[in-house]
Amino acid sequence: MFPCTQIILCRVEKGPLNCSEELAAVEGWEPLTHPEGALFFYRSRKRIFTDADVRDPAISLEINKAVEMAYEGARKAKIVLGPSVELALELIAEANKKNWGYYFVDHDRRVIFWFEDYESPHLMNNVRGVERKSHIKYALDSQYWRHIELFPNKRILPEDIVVTLKEIVMHAHTENITSETCLAPFASSEVASMLGLVDHLKGSTNKEREHSVWIAARSMRLFCNAKFVNFCGQPGARLDVDQSLYGEHDTRLNKIILRIMNVILFGSPVAQSKAIHRIWVDETIVQPRWKDFIDRMITEWNGYTIFSTVMLAVDISFLAVPAMATQTAAIALTYLSCLCALGSLVVSLVLAGQVNDSRRGSAADVASFMVGILQSMFGLESLALMLSLPFALLIWGMAFFAGALSTLIFRTSSVVVISIASPIWVAVFVLAMWPVLTANNIHISRLRSWIIEQASSQAVEPIFGV
Structure with a gap:
């Protein structure tokens, strides 16, 4: 029942609500809803994903041209696009100018790629010294899982991914327990929660369940990014979270x-x-x-x-x-x-x-x-x-x-009070300074040893006679 009010918020038609017209595909583009609520579109014929609203005729015309340009660029670059390759398109509006961003996704190799050389500081995540292809692959792996995270619908959750993810989480959990310099990007309590979460993913393997796909993709992206940042598999890889790869920092206050x-x-x-x-x-x-x-x-x-x-x-x-x-x-x-x-x-x-x-x-x-x-x-x-x-x-x-x-x-008390308070004051001062001196590695025993050494060196001075 609706409350009796003069304010009309919306009008609901009589009978069972029918949303089929709004959810119907538009020129081959199927509207999908992300587990977090975002709307995006999927064209199954060429496996294309986009978050642009293709229901707008102008955008629909532009995206069709962008699709043709992307596939034409791949053809000219002599890149063979297999049946598992997807294309993602994004409408980028900057200073009254619209451009289309793109990337291809190879699910067999689980990597993203472009039909031309690509340079981006965002891809490198501000990591310096990246030179080897085997290292760059971890960055691309992270971006691959980012793609799955953005578009988890219309895909199954592979069983081998769940097994791999569980192995990674178990390793991270063990490292958190046994080491104070664990490289895992999560705290011990968080990893423990993830371990229980991964166990529940087993029931979703080889099935189209976008929530489970999103969970696995988000976790895999973060772990892949951690491997990239820590130079996993590279000479001089970071093995402890405290380890600096670009030279030790100077913790002394030199100035x-x-x-x-x-x-x-x-x-x-x-x-x-x-x-x-x-x-x-x-x-x-x-x-x-x-x-x-x-x-x-x-x-x-x-x-x-x-x-x-x-x-x-x-x-x-x-x-x-x-x-x-x-x-x-x-x-x-x-x-x-x-x-x-x-x-x-x-x-x-x-x-x-x-x-x-x-x-x-x-x-x-x-x-x-x-x-x-x-x-x-x-x-x-x-x-x-x-x-x-x-x-x-x-x-x-x-x-x-x-x-x-x-x-x-000391200015208002009698001699008796001062004589009683003075030794107590000195004792309290010494006890208060004790932890301060200890924290700075200053000990009475060392001072005593230093005095003895100085006295001994002066006592054994050579004497020259005629």
């Missing part, structure tokens, strides 16, 4: 200003830089690690906001202490502590707000963001410095508060 900032920020930039270079290898994003990295950073930022808020409350309460009224140095240090805590709070909130869905989305979005960071003065180190700010500012806030508290104690 003087960066070294100074590293000291000022309590060594946090070095740690952040190492983490960033683990997710950005050869200008390629390691997607599973990026997701874990962002999740970890958000957790840390949430913690910093809590600590900064507490620090602000402590500082403001400390300023209300009556003894502080005459202690100018302590007041100044407390103000500095407030500013640092406030800075840590603001930076944490800003960074957390900037990590939106676009930067947690596809690898292409993340890579675009990282390339933008590379254009800054210090490159990726700028990102390391930025991510270090919440922690460093919070530590500085605590340090200034400790200074204010110490000033108040």
Whole structure:
């Protein structure tokens, strides 16, 4: 029943709805619906796919000419088109000008091709150093499965593809379990889910089920692209996700200003830089690690906001202490502590707000963001410095508060109180510095050994007499 309303949204004819006229083939072009909802057309006589609306008479006329040009180009290039070859056409509109893009698909070899030499940075996926045909084949394999992914209708799911896909997924799952440098483009939990999904594809083999075909094609495309990016089967292939094929990155902060900032920020930039270079290898994003990295950073930022808020409350309460009224140095240090805590709070909130869905989305979005960071003065180190700010500012806030508290104690307390507080203050300072020194590989035992070596070298100096 329809609700009683004055607004008429649509008119449904009486009787059973008949869509046969809209779904009927137009001059041999059969309309099909992609599993994701897109409309495209298929001509079975020559096995041609297109997403252009051929029901438009003008487009229908243009696409027929494009088909003739494509087959004529293949004939002139002396390319034999077997019965398994398909043709895909795309209407490209640029600056009030329309062109037709094309490619052929060979299902026997599972590869795409053109009737002329083809160069495209998109095909190479920004991978440098591609020279061998055996390497380029993985890029074409990935594009082949992209074609199947775009047009999964009117085709069966081969049994050997399901077997191959299951082998690949099982290998990726095992590698995720046994190695921390797995090359699989998915996280361990995602691969585990895919393994169960592939098992369900067995019931769709050798049948026309476009949803199953799409699932297999999407998975195969991503794995083939990973093989291409990692130079699979090539000399010097990448075997670990951390391995650089174009030379090791320099994780040391060589510039003087960066070294100074590293000291000022309590060594946090070095740690952040190492983490960033683990997710950005050869200008390629390691997607599973990026997701874990962002999740970890958000957790840390949430913690910093809590600590900064507490620090602000402590500082403001400390300023209300009556003894502080005459202690100018302590007041100044407390103000500095407030500013640092406030800075840590603001930076944490800003960074957390900037990590939106676009930067947690596809690898292409993340890579675009990282390339933008590379254009800054210090490159990726700028990102390391930025991510270090919440922690460093919070530590500085605590340090200034400790200074204010110490000033108040040593200037207003009696000798007895100072004599009791001094050794405790020294002990707390040493214990607080211990993890800092250890993190920078500075140990008391090494200092002791260095002193002994220096003393021994001076004691054994040669003596020359007459």
